[in-house]
Amino acid sequence: MSAPGLTTTKAPFIEEARSNGELYIQQPYDLYSDENQDTWRRLYARMLPRWEKYAHPRFLDGVRNLALNPDAIPRLEEINKFLEPLSGFRAKAVSGYVPAYLFFDCLRNRDFPTTITIRDGSSLDYLPEPDIFHDVAGHVPMHTDKVFADVLVRFGEVAQSAARMAADISDKAERVRVVESIIKGMARFFWFTIEFGLMKRPGGQGVCVYGSGILSSYGEIEHAVKSPSVQRYPTN
Ligand SMILES: [Fe+2]
Numbered sequence: 001m002s003a004p005g006l007t008t009t010k011a012p013f014i015e016e017a018r019s020n021g022e023l024y025i026q027q028p029y030d031l032y033s034d035e036n037q038d039t040w041r042r043l044y045a046r047m048l049p050r051w052e053k054y055a056h057p058r059f060l061d062g063v064r065n066l067a068l069n070p071d072a073i074p075r076l077e078e079i080n081k082f083l084e085p086l087s088g089f090r091a092k093a094v095s096g097y098v099p100a101y102l103f104f105d106c107l108r109n110r111d112f113p114t115t116i117t118i119r120d121g122s123s124l125d126y127l128p129e130p131d132i133f134h135d136v137a138g139h140v141p142m143h144t145d146k147v148f149a150d151v152l153v154r155f156g157e158v159a160q161s162a163a164r165m166a167a168d169i170s171d172k173a174e175r176v177r178v179v180e181s182i183i184k185g186m187a188r189f190f191w192f193t194i195e196f197g198l199m200k201r202p203g204g205q206g207v208c209v210y211g212s213g214i215l216s217s218y219g220e221i222e223h224a225v226k227s228p229s230v231q232r233y234p235t236n
Pocket of ligand 1: 212
């Protein structure tokens with residue numbers, strides 16, 4: 001009999017973890033169904049040629065360094081065997097959404113909250129929820145780069161500094177407002193860089209992609225690089 005599956009929004013294991021208030025979980029690898037594995041294979045096979053064409057060279061180095069398997073959903077413990085010696089980062093399985101401050105604080109500790117479910121095979125294109133293809137194939141290859149990884153840690157340090165600075169504000173409502181406002185600004189910056197960033201191609205013409213939201217989306221990657229309708233602004 002096939003395993004019950006770890007399909008995004010349809011995984012009883014995840015529902016149960018959430019209802020028990022468990023955010024950090026194990027990756028119950030045997031629960032992936034044959035269909036889940038097939039979804040990974042199809043996602044990977046169609047993205048690979050697009051990565052080779054449009055991704056930042058450091059991302060492609062990362063894919064090689066992680067030894068991602070085109071044919072099987074990655075085991076996070078295997079990923080971490082390659083990742084941790086390179087940058088100190090670890091992919092850490094979570095049951096769902098991690099609030100922004102906590103997310104940044106995980107990065108400060110070089111833990112990357114990682115979704116373990118995989119999208120429904122009937123809709124391979126961009127979906128609003130992260131899944132393991134977005135988190136592991138879209139984000140983690142860049143985390144093998146030491147400089148990039150240190151920038152992620154900086155996000156965490158800045159969030160912590162914001163909380164410390166705000167601790168001196170005696171009015172509680174004002175304290176919360178200040179921290180929330182800073183974290184919101186940081187989340188926006190993260191969105192336009194780590195999630196959806198483009199970079200000038202090193203030593204070449206045009207731009208290449210390092211943002212994970214684009215790197216994990218078959219339709220977006222070519223559009224982001226080629227379409228004249230995309231607004232590409234430098235971050236100063
Ligand atoms: Fe993401």
